[in-house]
Amino acid sequence: MDDEKETLKRIVSTLASKNDEIHNFMDVLNHRIKSVQFSSQVNSSNAISELDEEFDGLYSVLHEMKGSMASAIQQEEACKIQALQDQLSQCSNALESSEELLELAAQSLDIKDPVEFLQAARQIKDRVTVASAFRISLKPKVSECMTHLMVDFALERRMLQAVKFLPVPKAPEIDLAACLVADNCVTVSWRMPEEDSRIDHFVLEYRKTNFDGLPRVKDEQHWELIDYIKATEYTLSGLKFDTKYMNLRVQACNKAVAGEYSDPVTLETKAFVFSLDSTSSHLNLKVEDTYVEWDPTGGKGQEKRKGKENKSSGHIPLLKGNKRSGALSPKRTSISTRPSARGGRDRFTGESYTVLGDTFIERGQHYWEVRAQKDCKSYSIGVTYRNLGKFDQLGKTNSSWCIHINNWLQTTFSAKHNNKAKTLDAPVPDRIGIYCDFDGGQLTFYNANSKELLHTFRTKFTQPLLPGFMIWCGGLTVSTGLQVPTAVKTLQRSENGLSDSTSSLNNIA
Structure with missing residues (x-):
């Protein structure tokens, strides 16, 4: 009985949903009838007026055609309205039958006798199977556009007998x-x-x-x-x-x-879409959606404000014997903010001028690009697990991978992982593409303009990844919402078919 009652409940829900659809469709039909009537009044009147003007000048040739053309316009209007009214009548009948069936089904739910309930449920189920509400089309048979709107009078006089509507x-x-x-x-x-x-x-x-x-x-x-x-x-x-x-x-x-x-x-x-997570970025970084810029005054201004707050609040330092678990950290606040991908951890600090993306990579293949300002002195781009410490730098831990560009005094270009670096023998592009194949354990960097391969890390990712960015003196613009380019897919197939010459960094644990 419970199964039958559950089935009947689903039937009731389906009927109610279908009734809503029919109600909405009837509104559409009524609106379409008004549109056809208005369109007929405007368009057909204009068409007939134009016909009158042409027939006045060419009456001897067009007199016999005038009546039939005007009639065609009027007949189309009448046919469209009739078709829509017939469809509206069908919907009304179907809705009336469906509402009756819905009411009967709802009443049947209150039947206590199991035998009587099962009999009623089967009858309702059989009636639903043949209900007209599920057989009628919920698309208007005709539109308000008139088939006949203009007559083509561009042909010569001797061709007028073959004139036709421009459909x-x-x-x-x-x-x-x-x-x-x-x-x-x-x-x-x-x-x-x-x-x-x-x-x-x-x-x-x-x-x-x-x-x-x-x-x-x-x-x-x-x-x-x-x-x-x-x-x-x-x-x-x-x-x-x-x-x-x-x-x-x-x-x-x-x-x-x-x-x-x-x-x-x-x-x-x-495509892979993400923004930069400003809630945990270094205080010396100014973050706006997909742009990050190094701000040398950011941290100092924050420290001054924090010092004033501590003095005004009469902060009492913890005694030596106190447990840290018995007091709140001054860096944590009860103010509600947007959830951070790093799980609400403290901001990056020290020389870790870092900001992460706000969206995890947990599976699949993804691609994004980064453009650095021309005067940017030092920056790193790559990926990391969420456990990157607030003092850690990209590429200096065993859970982060990146390429690093240093333009201070002389330019260096290297791939970094687990605090080891490999110099890259390629010019630094103004736009770098990052391809991450989480399931395949591959992180590849490209010249985004030429799609030239810069470096590939191969490993087995054991945790979700976050895009990571470090910058000092300058700014980075991140482009997201990008598909993996076809050229990159082609290069990936070629690269995966060959032995990897850059494995010295990839296999570092």
Whole structure:
């Protein structure tokens, strides 16, 4: 009985959800009827007026065609309204039946007799199986766009007997198999359902979303528009993939009017997105989202403020015999802040001018890039476990890996891990790409412009990783929301097929 009751509860929930969908769809149908009526009043009246003007000048040739064309416009209006009203009537009947069934199901839940309850539950289940609410289409049969809006009078007088309406273009069909998402670009390809030589151009619209499947009406970003596309393919480039998916749709246009949009498609635009965690960064670092700059006055200003606070609060030092566990640390506060990826640990201090990313890498392949200011004296970029101590520096522990650039007096370029360094025989690029394959145990640095390999660490990552950055005198800009570039994937396949010549640092425990 419990299983049947649970099944009936799910049926009730499904019916209620379906009723909500039908209610919403009926609102759409009513709105569509009004739109068709308004469109008919405006567009069809204009079309008939234009027909009158043309027929006045060419009456002898066009008189017989005038009535049929005007009738076609009116008939289309009547047919569309009738089709929508029929659909609305079907929805009303389905909703009435569904609400009756929903009420009966809800009452059945109160039946105490097991036999009577099982019989009622089976009857409701059988009725739900054939319920019309699950068979009706929740898409309007017609749109408010009128098929007949303009007559083409460009032909010579002797050709007027063959004159035709310039029809609304059909909706294009997006070829999902031909669409490509790579290198932070989206290539969209489409086709017309049938040949139409009067298509002038296409309109492509796209918007970012975190929802899979069909686009949702509520809580969505607005559509971005690309107009006057002459081909049946277009590439959106220079995108930041800061959402999981992207919706796309296409519209065909002729000289008179735009047609309906294609059925939207949803493409996955997965990439690694993170910001810099300012809550645990060194006080000499000024952090803003994805930019960090060394500030020599930051720590001193903070120390002065802290000294004043201690004096004003009458702070009493701990006695020698007191346990540290019996007192609160002055560096900790009860003020609520954004959770730190380092678990609320103290800020980096001393000569560890460090800031970490706020998003863990726990699986998969990820890529981001870093650009240093030209006057930057010293900086390190890499990854670390969260246990990096507040005095530790990247590459000087067995749980951090990085490359280090020192432009003080003379330029040095090296890879660092476990307090050991290896000099890199390559010029320092102005933009460095970092590729991390967590599952494959690989951290690789590239010249982001040429995709030239700089260095590869190979190890087995045993804890989640955080992007790490150290800087002294200068600033770093981090680019996130990037896919792994195709060139990097190709280089990875080539590199993994060869013996690694940089293993001297990779195998250090």
